[in-house]
Every structure is written in C-alpha cells, then in structure tokens.
Amino acid sequence: MNDAAPVLSPLAAVYLERRVDMRRFFLARLGGRGDVEDLVQELYLKVLAVTEEPIDNPQAYLYRLASNLMLDRLRQTRRAGARETEWRRTHHATVGVLDVADTPDAESAVIARQRLEKLSQALETLSPLTQRVFRLHKFEGLTHAQTAERMGISRSAVEKHVSLALGHLVSKVGR
Structure with missing residues (x-):
C-alpha cells in the first residue's frame, strides 16, 4: 500500500491554495449568480488538463484561465438568451403584458x-x-x-x- 500523496502540478497546487480567492473572483464579477460554484469546479478541471509545464507564473496563469472561463460562460449565456428571444419572437404573441404561445398545450x-x-x-x-x-x-x-x-x-x-x-x-x- 502506497501512502504517498499524489504529486500535483505547480498550477494545481496554486489552484488549491487560491480556491477561495477564485470563488471571490467569480462572485465579484458575476454578482452572486448561482453558477459560481460550477465555475470554480470547471476551473479545477481545466487546471488538471493543463499539460504546459513549466508555467512561469502559475498564479497569473490561473487568473487568466478563470477570466477566459468566465467570459466563455457569459458569451454562452448571452447566445442562449438571444436564441430564446428569437424563438419567443417567432413562436409567441404578446397580448398586453402576457406572453401567449402560438401552439396549444x-x-x-x-x-x-x-x-x-x-x-x-x-x-x-x-x-x-x-x-x-x-x-x-x-x-x-x-x-x-x-x-x-x-x-x-x-x-x-x-x-x-x-x-x-x-x-x-x-x-x-x-x-
């Protein structure tokens, strides 16, 4: 039985040290949206997938990964919103303030x-x-x-x- 701890990359070690900071980083930029924990977990998966070693400044690299991940998520949300708006525009009618579907239940x-x-x-x-x-x-x-x-x-x-x-x-x- 091997009791040795797994060897972490320098980037993974920085992530584990800065996990709380990463959460705050996302919270400050996203205004407390519910997907902050998802982003923190997704960031960890990205960190584990990085094979570029050695990284000159792991902390800066981590923040760059976090920023890119957050921007990708925001773009994805914006695109989904645009699709939803377009779908509603073509499949719904609005009567007063009510949204009325063109299709029956x-x-x-x-x-x-x-x-x-x-x-x-x-x-x-x-x-x-x-x-x-x-x-x-x-x-x-x-x-x-x-x-x-x-x-x-x-x-x-x-x-x-x-x-x-x-x-x-x-x-x-x-x-």
Missing part, C-alpha cells in the same frame, strides 16, 4: 386530435359526392363557384352539399 392538442378523428369518421359516412364537395370547399379553400366548376355541378348544388355536410358534422361531433 398538450391537453388541447390531444382534444383537438380526438375531435379531428371524430370529424373524419363522420365525414366518411356522407355520400362520396358530398364528401368531395366539402373537402374542395373547406379543406382546399375553393369558393362555391370554383368548386362547382371543378365538379361540373351548379353553385346551388355545392351550397346544398356543403350545408348538408356541415349539418351532419355538427350533429355527429358538435361545435
């Missing part, structure tokens, strides 16, 4: 999916002609006149088929 999505399934099933019970007229008008967005022209039927017939389909769907699925 999970429960609303499930309810909508179930309702769509019921609508599809109810639509399938209609005659093929009524189904086609309804799909052209409501799903493809054709006007009554355009639907009539495409189907080769009168506009009045299109209106009757659409009305029939809507009445049937409301009776089967509701509003």
Whole structure:
C-alpha cells in the first residue's frame, strides 16, 4: 500500500491554495449568480488538463484561465438568451403584458386530435359526392363557384352539399 500523496502540478497546487480567492473572483464579477460554484469546479478541471509545464507564473496563469472561463460562460449565456428571444419572437404573441404561445398545450392538442378523428369518421359516412364537395370547399379553400366548376355541378348544388355536410358534422361531433 502506497501512502504517498499524489504529486500535483505547480498550477494545481496554486489552484488549491487560491480556491477561495477564485470563488471571490467569480462572485465579484458575476454578482452572486448561482453558477459560481460550477465555475470554480470547471476551473479545477481545466487546471488538471493543463499539460504546459513549466508555467512561469502559475498564479497569473490561473487568473487568466478563470477570466477566459468566465467570459466563455457569459458569451454562452448571452447566445442562449438571444436564441430564446428569437424563438419567443417567432413562436409567441404578446397580448398586453402576457406572453401567449402560438401552439396549444398538450391537453388541447390531444382534444383537438380526438375531435379531428371524430370529424373524419363522420365525414366518411356522407355520400362520396358530398364528401368531395366539402373537402374542395373547406379543406382546399375553393369558393362555391370554383368548386362547382371543378365538379361540373351548379353553385346551388355545392351550397346544398356543403350545408348538408356541415349539418351532419355538427350533429355527429358538435361545435
């Protein structure tokens, strides 16, 4: 059994001596944010990874590593904030002071999916002609006149088929 302590690099030894100072260094610059301990630990990992020996001034090198690490973290936070802002700008609307998502919550999505399934099933019970007229008008967005022209039927017939389909769907699925 070997009781000898592990041999530390001069930089690691300086880190261990200055760990409390490093914590204060980060605290003073970051204003007490919660990631100070993470930075202190990450700095230690960086110190252990340094293989450049000998370092002329380990203390100055340690502070340079700490500064670079902190700046990298700040840049990373700023980039994440910019991404979040851009995502919110493109995916949310603001009404007054409320942030409103353009996408429904999970429960609303499930309810909508179930309702769509019921609508599809109810639509399938209609005659093929009524189904086609309804799909052209409501799903493809054709006007009554355009639907009539495409189907080769009168506009009045299109209106009757659409009305029939809507009445049937409301009776089967509701509003």
